[in-house]
Amino acid sequence: MNFAFKLKYRFFNAFRELFVHHHGSLEFRAKVFALMIAANDNPPEESYILVKEMAMDIYNNDENRANLLMLNTKEIVEKVVTDNGLDIDKLVLHIQQELKIVPRYANKIDMKLLKPLVLLTKDEETIDYQERILEFLSKLKNEYTENN
Structure with a gap:
C-alpha cells in the first residue's frame, strides 16, 4: 500500500460513514473476518493478506475497497x-446485534471465505475454537436467512 492510500484511509476512517459507500456492509464483513482472526492469540500476518x-x-478487483476491508x-x-x-464476546454480540437490525447482512457470512483463515492456524486448540466459531456463524447465517 502506498503512502497516499494510507493518508486517504486515515481521513476516510475519521469520516467513514460519510465517504465509504455501503460502510455498514463493509464494517460487518470486517467484524466477521476479525472474529475468526482474533480467535488466534497470535494471528499470522498472512491472515490479512488472505x-x-x-x-x-x-469487490470485483476494487483495490481501494479491498484495502479498506483489510x-x-x-x-x-x-x-x-x-x-x-x-x-471476542463483545465482537460476537456486535455481530448478533447488527444482524437483528439488518438481517440481509447474514448473506455476507461466507463459510468458504472464512475456512481458509483456520488453515493458517498451527495450534490445535485454536483450530478447534475457530471451527466452533465457524459453526456458530453458520447457525447464525441460517437463522437469519431462513427468516427472510
Whole structure:
C-alpha cells in the first residue's frame, strides 16, 4: 500500500460513514473476518493478506475497497488482541446485534471465505475454537436467512 492510500484511509476512517459507500456492509464483513482472526492469540500476518485477496474477489478487483476491508479487519483484531475495549464476546454480540437490525447482512457470512483463515492456524486448540466459531456463524447465517 502506498503512502497516499494510507493518508486517504486515515481521513476516510475519521469520516467513514460519510465517504465509504455501503460502510455498514463493509464494517460487518470486517467484524466477521476479525472474529475468526482474533480467535488466534497470535494471528499470522498472512491472515490479512488472505482477507485482502478475498476482498478483491468480493469487490470485483476494487483495490481501494479491498484495502479498506483489510485495514478495518486489522483494526478490529488489534482492538481485541490489545484488550482495547473489545473482546471476542463483545465482537460476537456486535455481530448478533447488527444482524437483528439488518438481517440481509447474514448473506455476507461466507463459510468458504472464512475456512481458509483456520488453515493458517498451527495450534490445535485454536483450530478447534475457530471451527466452533465457524459453526456458530453458520447457525447464525441460517437463522437469519431462513427468516427472510
